[in-house]
């Protein structure tokens with residue numbers, strides 16, 4: 439399997455190279471040259487299998503000969519062994535035709551663990567075999583960072599630097615990043631918002647001297663391996679409800695577009711997905727784009743669903759590449775326009791294709807809080823604010839005949855203030871984390887400047 443860049447000018451790579459590279463050298467994102475398709479019998483055979491077996495069958499066609507079957511099975515086993523639920527991603531019915539896919543039973547209580555635990559294990563095996571060492575840099579609005587630090591803490595072949603927006607993540611998220619004591623992990627509080635963090639990460643990748651000197655690698659969803667691991671739970675959920683013989687819809691609380699892009703890949707692989715719904719909070723750039731046909735930045739406003747407080751949605755580039763018939767030059771032009779003027783138009787043809795692929799909706803702060811309140815009162819389910827954004831939109835866009843699955847992307851205990859304000863009860867942390875508030879924190883404040891960040895990284899890795 440070969441991987442190509444969305445901007446069409448970077449070297450074509452195999453899976454291992456694409457995984458260890460992260461961002462393509464032309465600034466684009468890697469995608470498989472072709473997406474494998476499963477027939478109905480292959481999909482039907484997944485129903486009822488353990489999560490790990492589905493993960494093996496779904497991901498295997500994408501990895502080429504990077505790992506032997508035995509290696510890959512062992513990687514998958516290790517990745518999911520720390521999850522707190524035997525089903526890994528259990529499906530819960532909340533209403534006549536509404537379901538929640540609980541993706542928060544991993545070590546840091548968010549869906550990021552599904553991919554990050556896999557990447558940690560895959561990096562470890564690949565780097566040991568190469569006798570290599572890398573410096574990982576990541577940007578987070580809260581969940582990617584904690585999942586990355588958890589997945590890579592203490593591993594020999596990596597140093598990890600995570601940039602998070604100072605003062606804009608929940609206390610639980612911050613502590614998950616700042617309390618691990620292993621010397622190879624570093625939480626950096628940046629003076630800016632998530633888009634600034636992500637922009638500095640991309641700048642570092644585009645500064646080739648630095649990139650090559652520290653052997654930079656990325657674990658944001660710009661890394662194809664992140665998206666790939668997230669394709670699996672669309673298959674487990676849909677087959678549990680009767681796919682391929684029955685269609686299902688998914689609503690995905692969306693920020694950086696990685697999770698919903700994984701749903702798009704699942705559909706391209708043959709999974710019969712009826713609607714794929716983008717749910718945004720009041721930072722609704724994706725919903726506005728779908729409505730108006732112009733991707734236009736308008737400044738990030740802090741919300742009670744902070745992990746989705748994003749304006750530059752990285753993986754949207756991947757879907758643009760698809761709806762522009764894989765025209766890398768057209769995508770590069772759009773990204774240039776976005777960088778220069780904060781906006782780009784989408785052609786009528788591409789917009790039509792986007793609207794065929796995705797529906798969209800948004801939830802205001804009040805609607806998000808009201809959804810948390812109502813969900814607890816009617817079904818006893820305590821939702822995290824991101825999931826509540828999804829549930830609000832899912833109810834609006836559901837078809838009575840088709841099951842609607844909302845991705846429950848984080849555990850409510852990661853956002854206790856917002857949940858308590860909505861329903862008058864503070865969700866407790868699971869027992870294994872109950873001392874999180876007592877552990878000492880270790881964090882470095884950093885300016886929103888590439889030079890300051892690069893200097894800090896070089897100092898730390900040479901210390």
Ligand SMILES: Cc1ncc(COP(=O)(O)O)c(C=O)c1O
Pocket residue numbers: 548549580581582659691692693694695696697698745746824825847848
């Ligand atoms: C809890 C939670 N929900 C939803 C999202 C949005 O996911 P994505 O960025 O893949 O669109 C994030 C951040 O990525 C998150 O942390």
Ligand SMILES: N[C@@H](CCOP(=O)(O)O)C(=O)O
Pocket residue numbers: 577578579580581582583657658659660693694696745746752
């Ligand atoms: N919401 C994310 C933002 C980064 O997203 P990623 O999926 O591209 O890593 C977070 O929680 O950090």
